[in-house]
Amino acid sequence: MKHVRQTVRLWTIVLACTLLLTSCSFLELEDLPILTKEPPFPDGDGIPAETEEEEPAFHEEDWVFRKSYTTETYRIQRYAGQDAEVTVPTTYQGLPVISISYAAFKDNPTLTKVTIPEGITEIGSNAFSGCAKLTEVNLPNSLTALGDRAFYECSSLTEISIPGSLTTIPRFAFYQCIALQGIVLSEGITTIQESAFAYCESLVGIRIPESVTKIEKNAFLFCSSLCFLQLPSQLKSMGPYAFSQCRSLTEIDIPEGITTIGSSAFESCISLTNVYIPTSVTTIENGAFFACQSLTTLNIPDSVSSIGNHAVAYCEKLTYLHLPAGLKELPLGLFMGCTGLKEVRLPSSVEGISHGTFANCNSMESMVLPKSLKRLDREAFIPCHNLKSIYFEGTSQNWEKMISEYETINAAYPLHTQVYFYSATQPTTGGNYWRYVDNVPTPW
Numbered sequence: 001m002k003h004v005r006q007t008v009r010l011w012t013i014v015l016a017c018t019l020l021l022t023s024c025s026f027l028e029l030e031d032l033p034i035l036t037k038e039p040p041f042p043d044g045d046g047i048p049a050e051t052e053e054e055e056p057a058f059h060e061e062d063w064v065f066r067k068s069y070t071t072e073t074y075r076i077q078r079y080a081g082q083d084a085e086v087t088v089p090t091t092y093q094g095l096p097v098i099s100i101s102y103a104a105f106k107d108n109p110t111l112t113k114v115t116i117p118e119g120i121t122e123i124g125s126n127a128f129s130g131c132a133k134l135t136e137v138n139l140p141n142s143l144t145a146l147g148d149r150a151f152y153e154c155s156s157l158t159e160i161s162i163p164g165s166l167t168t169i170p171r172f173a174f175y176q177c178i179a180l181q182g183i184v185l186s187e188g189i190t191t192i193q194e195s196a197f198a199y200c201e202s203l204v205g206i207r208i209p210e211s212v213t214k215i216e217k218n219a220f221l222f223c224s225s226l227c228f229l230q231l232p233s234q235l236k237s238m239g240p241y242a243f244s245q246c247r248s249l250t251e252i253d254i255p256e257g258i259t260t261i262g263s264s265a266f267e268s269c270i271s272l273t274n275v276y277i278p279t280s281v282t283t284i285e286n287g288a289f290f291a292c293q294s295l296t297t298l299n300i301p302d303s304v305s306s307i308g309n310h311a312v313a314y315c316e317k318l319t320y321l322h323l324p325a326g327l328k329e330l331p332l333g334l335f336m337g338c339t340g341l342k343e344v345r346l347p348s349s350v351e352g353i354s355h356g357t358f359a360n361c362n363s364m365e366s367m368v369l370p371k372s373l374k375r376l377d378r379e380a381f382i383p384c385h386n387l388k389s390i391y392f393e394g395t396s397q398n399w400e401k402m403i404s405e406y407e408t409i410n411a412a413y414p415l416h417t418q419v420y421f422y423s424a425t426q427p428t429t430g431g432n433y434w435r436y437v438d439n440v441p442t443p444w
Helices: 002-031 396-403
Strands: 057-060 063-068 073-079 085-087 095-100 113-115 136-138 159-162 182-185 205-207 228-230 251-253 274-276 297-299 320-322 366-369 389-392 418-422 433-437 440-443
Touching: 136 159, 182 205, 389 440, 396 418
Parallel strands: 073 095, 085 113, 113 136, 159 182, 205 228, 251 274, 297 320, 366 389, 389 418, 418 433
Antiparallel strands: 057 063, 063 073, 433 440
16 A cells, blocks of 8 residues: 555656646747847847738739738838839839838849839838849938938949938948949938948048038948038037048038047048138047048147047148147147157146157157146157157256156156256256247257
């Protein structure tokens, strides 16, 4: 009897475990993600494909339509044909077609021209991306929404006109459209988002309409043929790398109203010779004009209170630069590699000069440092092979206190550089002193 009870107990435990495992497996299956039919975005940024929910699909020749129950309209789900020229239908089964879905024409190998009729209000993400032979497309005035990467890497597209009904040009919309030469932007557009026209290497000129107030990061990155650019007077924001590597751009007028020039906004614009910075600008961020090799002069208005690291570094032809009154810090590597720079007048407000600020400024022979200076970082003037004289407006005691932390006297400036201390009258004791003669620093 005891043996029977043990056997029953054992089978009870086995049955309970089986039920528990079965229940767990069902729970796990319910938690598994359902794979969509659409692939993720190429750079894995997490933007989901459109969900199809309960909408039925209808196939007609090369077209796949989806019907919306809520609006009694259709959208183009997919075009699978091989025609070179395609006109998007305006109706299906007596109802209007109002949108083109995610990836509807993606990677079509034969499409060269597409006509999108009035009535289409939305073009989804990646709708025409990778259509390598597409040369011509029209966007209707009814269009109010354009998805990210809509024309991503359409490498044969030569021109595009974007209606003002579309207020935002989305992320990567025309990224790497390397044949795109002409872009017409209509009034009504307010924002050009990240990388919208990046790597449009054939783009020669563009006028950005007055309605645009925001240009985001990388918007025109590496538009290497861009030589004409007109910015709108209403522009308020210019993001990092907005026009970086625009190597044919020769001049730029930054409109009044801009308060910040973003990091590396004009980095490596190697043909840039003339820049106007308005008095509305208060901040110039890191590398804003880095490696603008043709820039000879730059007038930074007194409204600017902050300049970022390497802001004008490696501007090799820069010979004159006006720094704003009130500036307190010369940041890391500000003039690094400015080999043509001979003289910089520092504002009387400067309190600190950072590491490498004047590194490799090999045309500089003398420098006047204000008495407000309290910090001179290591290698601030190293290497500056031709720097013969530093004229300090303060006292020798202040200078010694400032550099006393260094192990060697040439930790901040070259060993051969002679430091002079200001004295308005003829010194009565020995030492290196200087005064102004016709506004020129002159040793006593």
